[in-house]
Amino acid sequence: MHVRHQIGVLSKVATSFLVPDNHIGRATVSSVAVAHEVERMGGRSIACLNARDRNLLGFRRDLLTAAAYGVDQFLFVYGDRPTLGARTGQLTVQSMMHELRTFPETHEYTGERPFRAGVAAGAGKLPAWKRDADFLFAQVRFSLDEFLEWRAGLEFDGPVYAGVMVVPSAAMARKISAEIPQLAVPESWLHAIERDPTAGVALACDLVAGVRASGAFDGVHLIPVSRYREVAARLEAQRPRE
Numbered sequence: 001m002h003v004r005h006q007i008g009v010l011s012k013v014a015t016s017f018l019v020p021d022n023h024i025g026r027a028t029v030s031s032v033a034v035a036h037e038v039e040r041m042g043g044r045s046i047a048c049l050n051a052r053d054r055n056l057l058g059f060r061r062d063l064l065t066a067a068a069y070g071v072d073q074f075l076f077v078y079g080d081r082p083t084l085g086a087r088t089g090q091l092t093v094q095s096m097m098h099e100l101r102t103f104p105e106t107h108e109y110t111g112e113r114p115f116r117a118g119v120a121a122g123a124g125k126l127p128a129w130k131r132d133a134d135f136l137f138a139q140v141r142f143s144l145d146e147f148l149e150w151r152a153g154l155e156f157d158g159p160v161y162a163g164v165m166v167v168p169s170a171a172m173a174r175k176i177s178a179e180i181p182q183l184a185v186p187e188s189w190l191h192a193i194e195r196d197p198t199a200g201v202a203l204a205c206d207l208v209a210g211v212r213a214s215g216a217f218d219g220v221h222l223i224p225v226s227r228y229r230e231v232a233a234r235l236e237a238q239r240p241r242e
Helices: 002-010 031-040 056-069 093-106 128-132 144-152 170-179 187-195 199-214 228-238
Strands: 016-019 044-050 073-077 116-121 135-140 160-165 219-223
Touching: 002 031, 002 228, 016 031, 031 044, 031 056, 044 056, 056 093, 073 093, 093 116, 093 128, 135 144, 135 219, 144 199, 160 199, 170 187, 187 199, 199 219, 199 228
Parallel strands: 016 044, 044 073, 073 116, 116 135, 135 160, 160 219
Antiparallel strands: none
């Protein structure tokens, strides 16, 4: 019900929904199953699949399940360090991409649409094998100038989506900065959120507007965290009127 409520609230401002895949390293409902629920509600979904928790057989099972459910878009990620147990060590994002491309030739694929898969793109030059992806999700940034500088040096023919995250509190900003240095929240954002706890929503939505106006990206991968209601309302108000 919580997922359905989020989809309902955000459906006016989002064209598709990324379903995360067990980032905490504990057993959860399959992202493919949740993506199927999104599709049943009339939304387009992208099921995230991480290499950390799967061996080759498990990955092929996920693809067969996706074909049966009509889920045809994926984001492949390596996966964070697990909190329990260890990585399987068998799959990488590159090997998952290769398996996806050869899957229709080695298995009976009954999906109405061909599989499409994207990968995450961090700082620095894009590895050659990632150019085989159908789309890219750019690493979260907090500055339009940083996005534009990175995009100008990118060689990729498919759609590219900028990563924008809502920082819901000063405590969360400090936690992110300490645990994930490449996603360090800038001091200007931190000070704004300390003064006004709702500032994280405004800052993220303003960045979305800037990315849209730049024309440099095909869209935004927006991470609203717990503020999806406020984000949906603000983006709806900011939407250009015909």
